Amino acid sequence: MRSTPAGPERVELGVQSLADVVAGVPPARRVADIVELGVHADRVGIDVFGVGEHHTSRFAVSSPAVVLAAVAARTSSITLTSAVSVLSVLDPIRLYQDFAQLDQVSGGRAEITVGRSAYAEPFTLFGVDRNRYDEIFAGRLDLLLALRADDAGERLGRLRPELRDSTIVPRLDRLLPVRVGVGGSPDSARRAGALGLPMTLAHLIGGPGSAARLVRAYRQAWQDAGHPGAADVGLASHLYVGATSQGAREDFYPYYRTYFREGRGVHLDRAAFDEMAGPEGALLVGSPAEIGDKMLRQREALGAVRFVGQVDLGGIPQVPLLRSVERLADEVAPVVHPRLSPTSSLL
Template identity: 55%
Template structure:
C-alpha cells in the first residue's frame, strides 16, 4: 500500500504567508516526505489568489531535483480547462527531470473560476473532461496522434515532444459523482477518491461501482487501483491532535474564507468525523494507522494521501505530522499489509 501526503496550497490574507513562502514550504514538505520514507507527494492546482500554486508541474520539477525516489503526483490537474497537448508536454518533461516519477491526477474542478479564466463553458464541463481525457490518453499511449474533437483543433499525425519514460500514470480524480467513478472503471484507469465527509461506507459504494464498471468491460482487478485522499494531521496523541487541528480545520471549511462556499463545523462534528470509521484522518499515530488499515482491509485501497497543510497550519506543525506519518505510522501499516493478501474485496 502506497502512503503519502499532499498540499492544495491554500493561503490566507490574515496570515504571514505569501505565495513565495507557501511555495517554499510546499517544496520542503515534498523533500521531507521522501526523507521520512513516504511513497507519494501530491500538489494541487488552483487559479485564484486564495491558493499559491497554479502549476504543479513547475513545483514538482523543483522537488524532483532535491529527491530521488518519491512519486510526484497532482491532486488534481484541472483537465477541463487545459490543453491536453501542453499538459502532456509539461508532465512528460517532469517525467524526464524526475527520471520516471511523474503522475497526473486528472479532475474536473470544484471551482468555477478557472472556466472563466481559460474561456471554457462550465455547463459543458463533463463533455470537456471526457474529450480532453481521451486526447491525453492518446498522447501518452501513441507516438503519433491523429485526432478530431469538438473543443480544440484537430491533430494530424502529430508527434508531440518530448516523450515520457515508463508509464506516466494518469489517475482519475473523483469527488463523489457515480458517473465519474463508472467512467474511470470503464477506461481501466486508477481512481483517486476524495473522502472529506461521512464514513468509509460512503466511499465503498463508489469504489464498488468503479470496480464493477471496470470488470464489466474486462479489466482485471489488478488494473483497477484505488486511492483515497482525506484531510489529515497526526499529533502525539488523539486528544492533542484534535485540540491542535480544530482551529485550522474550522477556518479551512468556513464560508468566510471560501468565497461563500463551504460550511461551519463545530468541535463535536469534527470529533465525529475523526472517529474510527469517519472520513477525517486526524488523531494520534495509533488511531491513524488503524483507520488507514481499515481502508485497506474493507475497501481494498492501494494508496492513501493525506492533505497535510490546510487552514494555515504552522510549518512546524506540518513537518511534525509528516515525520510521525513516515517514522511511526507508515512502518506499522506496512508491517500489517506485508502479511496480508493483496486482493481486493469483491464488489
C-alpha cells in the first residue's frame, strides 16, 4: 500500500529502466516489459518510475515520453520521469511539449530529469559539437526553464532564431517539474544548486565519500544562490531486493556480470561484486532489512530524499524483477519511512 503523500519529511522510493537490450530479447518485447514494470510499480505503491533515453541499438528506448505515456494510461499515482532526457542534443521546445503533454495525459504526474549524456552517439546523430556540450547544455537548460515559466521570448535568440507571434503549447496549470541528473561532475552539481533545481545523483560505484563531495558542492551552491527551503537530493543506484542477503547476491550476480560485460566490456568478478554490495558500497543488493538500513545510512550521510533503483538490467527475468519491486514497496518502505530524520545539511 502506498504510504503518505511525498514531502520533505519523507523519502520517495522509485525504480527506473535504462532499457538495455540483451541478446535474444526483441526490442518490442523489451519495451512491453518496461511498460509492465511501470504499471506494476504503481500497483504496489512505488512513488517514482523513470525511463532512460539512448540512441543506439544497445538500448530499446529513444523516446522516454512515449513509453511513459503508455505507462500513464494504465496507472493513477506514480510520478513519471525521464532518466535522463539528453538535453545536450534535444530541442528544448520539443522536450517541453512532449512532457507537458505527458503531464496532461497522466493527470499531473510528469517530470523531466535532464542530463548531458555519457555516450558519444547522440552528438553525432543530432549534429551537436561534443566539444561544446556543456555550454550547449547550459543554454538549453536555461531555455527549458524559461519555457515552463512561459518566459522564453528573449532567450530563444541565444540558441535559435527568435519566435514571433508564436505560442508554445500546451500550457499547464502548474510548473512542470525539472530535475538535473548528475554523474560525477562537481560543476554539474553546482549548476543544479545555483539554479535551485532538485538533483538526482548517479551513485553507482565507490563509497559514500565521493557522493558526499558532490552533494556538498550542490548544497553550497544552493545556499550561495539564496534559494529558500531545503535542497532536494536524490540518489540513483542499481537495485535488487531478495528474500535474504545471500540469496539476493546469488540471484542477481549473473545478470549484473552480463550487464557489465555487454554494456561496458568489463569482467566483474564475484569478489568485486560482493564488495560493491557491502555496507560501504553503492550497490543496493540484499534483503529488505539490509537495503533499508543502507538507505537510512545514505539518508543520514547525504540527506537524500529520493532513492531510485535501476532494476531491470542484464536480462533479469520479469518474474523475479517484479518480485524485487514488490519487496521494495512492501518490506523496504516500512523500514525507511517511519525512521527518517531531518535532512542533513552537509555544510
